[in-house]
Amino acid sequence: MKTTTQWNIVCTVDDLVPESGIAVWTDDGPVAIFYLPHRLPALFAISHTDPFSGANVLARGITGDLNGQPVVASPLYKQHFNLVTGQCLEDESVSVNSYRVLLDGNAVRLELTRARSLAKAA
Amino acid sequence: MSNKTLIVIGNGMVGHHFLEQFADSPAAAGFNVLVFGEEKQLAYDRVHLSEYFTGSTHTDLAMGTADWYRAKGIDLHLHEPVTAIDRERRAVTTPKGSYRYDELVLATGSYPFVPPIDGRDNPNCFVYRTLEDLDRIRACAGGARTGVVVGGGLLGLEAANALKSLGLDAHVVEFAPRLMPVQLDDDGGALLRRKIEVLGVQVHTEKATTAIVNVKGSRLRMEFSDESFLETDLIVFSAGIRPQDTLARSCGLDIGERGGIIIDNHCTTSDPHIHAIGECALWNQQVFGLVAPGYTMARTLSAALNDDRDAAFTGADMSTKLKLLGVDVGSIGDAHARTPGARNIRFNDEKAGHYRRMVISEDGRKLLGAILVGDNSHYDTLLQYCLNGIDLPENPESLILPESQGGTPALGPDALPDTAQICSCHNVSKGDVCCAIDAGATDLGAVKAGTKASTGCGGCAALLKNLVDSELEKRGVEVSKDICEHFPYSRQDLFNIVRVNGIRTFRTLIRQHGKGHGCDICKPTVASILATCWNEHILATDHVPLQDTNDTFMANMQKNGTYSIVPRIPGGEITPDKLIVLGEVAKEYDLYTKITGGQRVDLFGATLSELPEIWEKLIAAGFETGHAYGKSLRTVKSCVGSTWCRYGVQDSVGMAIHLENRYKGLRAPHKVKMAVSGCTRECAEAQSKDIGVIATENGWNLYVCGNGGMRPRHADLFATDLSDDELIRTIDRVLMFYVRTADRLQRTSVWMENMKGGLDYLKQVVLDDSLGICAELEQHMADIVGTYQCEWRSAVEDPEKRKRFREFVNAPGQKDPVQQWTTERSQRRPAGETEVA
Ligand code: SRM
Ligand SMILES: Cc1cc2nc3c(=O)[nH]c(=O)nc-3n(C[C@H](O)[C@H](O)[C@H](O)COP(=O)(O)OP(=O)(O)OC[C@H]3O[C@@H](n4cnc5c(N)ncnc54)[C@H](O)[C@@H]3O)c2cc1C
Ligand code: SF4
Ligand code: FES
Numbered sequence: 001m002k003t004t005t006q007w008n009i010v011c012t013v014d015d016l017v018p019e020s021g022i023a024v025w026t027d028d029g030p031v032a033i034f035y036l037p038h039r040l041p042a043l044f045a046i047s048h049t050d051p052f053s054g055a056n057v058l059a060r061g062i063t064g065d066l067n068g069q070p071v072v073a074s075p076l077y078k079q080h081f082n083l084v085t086g087q088c089l090e091d092e093s094v095s096v097n098s099y100r101v102l103l104d105g106n107a108v109r110l111e112l113t114r115a116r117s118l119a120k121a122a
Numbered sequence: 123m124s125n126k127t128l129i130v131i132g133n134g135m136v137g138h139h140f141l142e143q144f145a146d147s148p149a150a151a152g153f154n155v156l157v158f159g160e161e162k163q164l165a166y167d168r169v170h171l172s173e174y175f176t177g178s179t180h181t182d183l184a185m186g187t188a189d190w191y192r193a194k195g196i197d198l199h200l201h202e203p204v205t206a207i208d209r210e211r212r213a214v215t216t217p218k219g220s221y222r223y224d225e226l227v228l229a230t231g232s233y234p235f236v237p238p239i240d241g242r243d244n245p246n247c248f249v250y251r252t253l254e255d256l257d258r259i260r261a262c263a264g265g266a267r268t269g270v271v272v273g274g275g276l277l278g279l280e281a282a283n284a285l286k287s288l289g290l291d292a293h294v295v296e297f298a299p300r301l302m303p304v305q306l307d308d309d310g311g312a313l314l315r316r317k318i319e320v321l322g323v324q325v326h327t328e329k330a331t332t333a334i335v336n337v338k339g340s341r342l343r344m345e346f347s348d349e350s351f352l353e354t355d356l357i358v359f360s361a362g363i364r365p366q367d368t369l370a371r372s373c374g375l376d377i378g379e380r381g382g383i384i385i386d387n388h389c390t391t392s393d394p395h396i397h398a399i400g401e402c403a404l405w406n407q408q409v410f411g412l413v414a415p416g417y418t419m420a421r422t423l424s425a426a427l428n429d430d431r432d433a434a435f436t437g438a439d440m441s442t443k444l445k446l447l448g449v450d451v452g453s454i455g456d457a458h459a460r461t462p463g464a465r466n467i468r469f470n471d472e473k474a475g476h477y478r479r480m481v482i483s484e485d486g487r488k489l490l491g492a493i494l495v496g497d498n499s500h501y502d503t504l505l506q507y508c509l510n511g512i513d514l515p516e517n518p519e520s521l522i523l524p525e526s527q528g529g530t531p532a533l534g535p536d537a538l539p540d541t542a543q544i545c546s547c548h549n550v551s552k553g554d555v556c557c558a559i560d561a562g563a564t565d566l567g568a569v570k571a572g573t574k575a576s577t578g579c580g581g582c583a584a585l586l587k588n589l590v591d592s593e594l595e596k597r598g599v600e601v602s603k604d605i606c607e608h609f610p611y612s613r614q615d616l617f618n619i620v621r622v623n624g625i626r627t628f629r630t631l632i633r634q635h636g637k638g639h640g641c642d643i644c645k646p647t648v649a650s651i652l653a654t655c656w657n658e659h660i661l662a663t664d665h666v667p668l669q670d671t672n673d674t675f676m677a678n679m680q681k682n683g684t685y686s687i688v689p690r691i692p693g694g695e696i697t698p699d700k701l702i703v704l705g706e707v708a709k710e711y712d713l714y715t716k717i718t719g720g721q722r723v724d725l726f727g728a729t730l731s732e733l734p735e736i737w738e739k740l741i742a743a744g745f746e747t748g749h750a751y752g753k754s755l756r757t758v759k760s761c762v763g764s765t766w767c768r769y770g771v772q773d774s775v776g777m778a779i780h781l782e783n784r785y786k787g788l789r790a791p792h793k794v795k796m797a798v799s800g801c802t803r804e805c806a807e808a809q810s811k812d813i814g815v816i817a818t819e820n821g822w823n824l825y826v827c828g829n830g831g832m833r834p835r836h837a838d839l840f841a842t843d844l845s846d847d848e849l850i851r852t853i854d855r856v857l858m859f860y861v862r863t864a865d866r867l868q869r870t871s872v873w874m875e876n877m878k879g880g881l882d883y884l885k886q887v888v889l890d891d892s893l894g895i896c897a898e899l900e901q902h903m904a905d906i907v908g909t910y911q912c913e914w915r916s917a918v919e920d921p922e923k924r925k926r927f928r929e930f931v932n933a934p935g936q937k938d939p940v941q942q943w944t945t946e947r948s949q950r951r952p953a954g955e956t957e958v959a
Contacts, residue, residue, distance in 0.1 A: 019668075020666065024933070055681065062669075
């Protein structure tokens, strides 16, 4: 099957919180977007759903770096997730979806796969 | 294959320890091992038996698991007592059958001695040795008001404490003229008695019980030889223990005159195939009623069965350090100065309630023994002098004098010889610890795992930590006090850096003094330090990304991502109007409502976007944030006090409200709780709080560094009969000193336990101003009190801050699909997985 992607505008720069995360609603489910202005690139996006609790909370975790990797700590049970890959640092078998995200002028665009969003809609 | 059989009779602490040693030794391969235990349960930690009354279960106390026995191939027969030993046939009999042995180990422990008093078999008379005993006592205590313990020794006092914890008025009846006659002298016993009576246990010494008779239903009357009497609902006998040697006697083994199975240095009895260890054994005319000597016997026997004839039991040190009803008691070596020529040095501070006695040799060079009551901080040092024969300093009294009067600080681990015993439970010496470190252990945890030190009674924990730190430092291993990979500093270091350099943001701090971008350890720690130092709003742009989850949204996150809300209710006092508002708001937002353990109301189930709306309503009704989310002051619990209560001697509610309003904005290394009681009945449970205040006729008594929670700690009495002003000033200083010097997430209890010099030192700093910093501490507190703002009020009034409270920034009104609800007992709660439609 062929999948095409689309870059949806999900919010604007003013919605972002420096050094922290916010959540957006997408066809692919809730996504957490982090804005770390002292890094390049400065934007990261992973699923907002904490796989250990099922709750939609990852955007509310504390960001930082461990051994050079940019991470967020889940606010519920404190596991760390790599912001680029979505990999959980404490448990190799667990990871969350990660997304490409970019700044287009004032708009924040998130890459969502069309196939997936179509499947959801169907 | 195994051909021989080893049988162990008794599955108690020592029997189990023996199996742990033996199962992993080479000889184990040659034996089938069978164990018979009379009790229903697998061996458990009898030393901590009383914790069974304070929430521990058998599983918590168990020393091993059935799986472990299975894995080691040990055939475990619980609830199957051995009733006879046939030495000819080498077999033991139980109600279920007969079993042959090649080697037999008796680990039958001891039984409580019950003096031959008429009526001692009354159903409301108990002993204190097994879990079943405690079940029986608990069942009887249900309908009871008063309980008496017969016997004022170590175990008797522990039993009295247990009765108290069951809510009974506790009495102790002792035959001798003082408490703990074995370990203490008259002065020590008298001080202990005074302290215990203050805690509400009544002590009756020089009382010989002659009869126990029933009066009025199940109530008992104890009659004494001096014709006095005492009425009670239940009696616990704790008048000493006797070795359990019945089996050994009836099969003709040599028994001591006053009981006990006679053993040699290899723990073998008069029959070369029968061995005895633990409290049932008699070595050199002595039985040992402590667990450490029993463990040594267990190790000796395991070595002997492995043909190691060098291992020998050569007696044991019977020194003891305990906390009885929260009172420190220590007794070391020849405490009663029985050695010819022994001399005494005594220090007795009746005001502080400290008694210390040193027994020294005729030439004044060696320490022979010691007695401590009220403060055990000198115990470790004295014990090391005594056990290792270290030469005493020129003026030995300096060892027990307070530092302010010329006392010397504790003996550092460097001064100890390699043979010095660090952990008596597991017989670990300083040399063993050094070996473990040389073999690659690089921190305390690894040393513990490798040597087992400090995994028994825990009494050696502080000494072990000091030793490990100092040995690691000597080897050039840096003992890392760094809080995380981003800062090479402890919390206290960071605090000083921030304060001295006037640093106001995390960015500046990490750029100048750290590396990387920070993490969930250092960010909240620094956030708390910044708040304590400068008291800016925690949601200010620079600070918001540093906050722990709950601080970020100023509410406590629940498991489904919703939040709870706890408005401040100072001192637990609330008007009907405000109660109605709480009810109305809860109803409007369908919030689950619960009274908390801290005398206030918790509203659960608010979504992120509802939080500011709800707070707007609460603030309009006069509520403020309760900081239930913060590492800061939680509640000041109060009792109703002199305003209403017939016993109250001061206005405890008024003081509680005053304290709560004074300290409500203070951010600390961990949460802080307080309570104020209106009289000694202590209905506010102040002695379990970080700061506890109890009213007296003349003012207030201040207690510090108590803790409930995971590891409860009784608060220490810090100062007495303070005026209102003195009380506030003292609390200001204690709190500020805590906030500046404690580790990250360290409650005041652990802070106190880790403080060099302990309570005495804290008193010197706070009461005598020994560091000359009290004025600064007070000024700092005044600054914080002066810059207080209700965080929620400032947040709801600021549109920028409010923006943070959106579930999905691009979809207002979008409900979080994960949050599913159901109804229980007429309120809404999160639905479980199977309940979700
Ligand atoms: C609501 C409440 C239980 C209740 O329904 O009564 C409660 C609820 C929580 N307690 Fe507690 N504790 C509550 C009273 C207590 C008490 C009793 C008291 O304060 O008198 C204790 C023991 C006393 C003490 O702290 O010394 C207590 C000892 C703990 C501990 C263990 C602390 C310790 O030092 O061992 C934790 C864990 C921690 O803080 O690390 C904890 C942590 C928590 C947390 C914050 C767990 C969490 O992270 O989610 C719970 C959050 C509740 C929420 O979302 O609102 N709670 N907790 C009580 C709130 C009181 C209040 O009005 O603020
Ligand atoms: C409340 C309390 C507090 C204590 N506090 C301390 C302390 O702080 N420090 C300290 O060092 N010590 C303390 N002790 C003492 C410590 O518990 C004992 O020294 C230790 O338990 C002795 O171990 P043991 O294996 O010899 O005996 P036990 O632990 O008593 O085990 C003996 C076992 O053998 C079983 N048994 C007996 N006869 C038979 C039979 N015929 N067949 C099968 N099984 C049999 C018994 O049922 C029992 O389970 C305390 C004891 C109590 C009760
Ligand atoms: S005891 Fe445990 S479950 Fe209960 S409120 Fe406290 S933290 Fe939560
Ligand atoms: S002395 Fe008991 S654990 Fe070390």
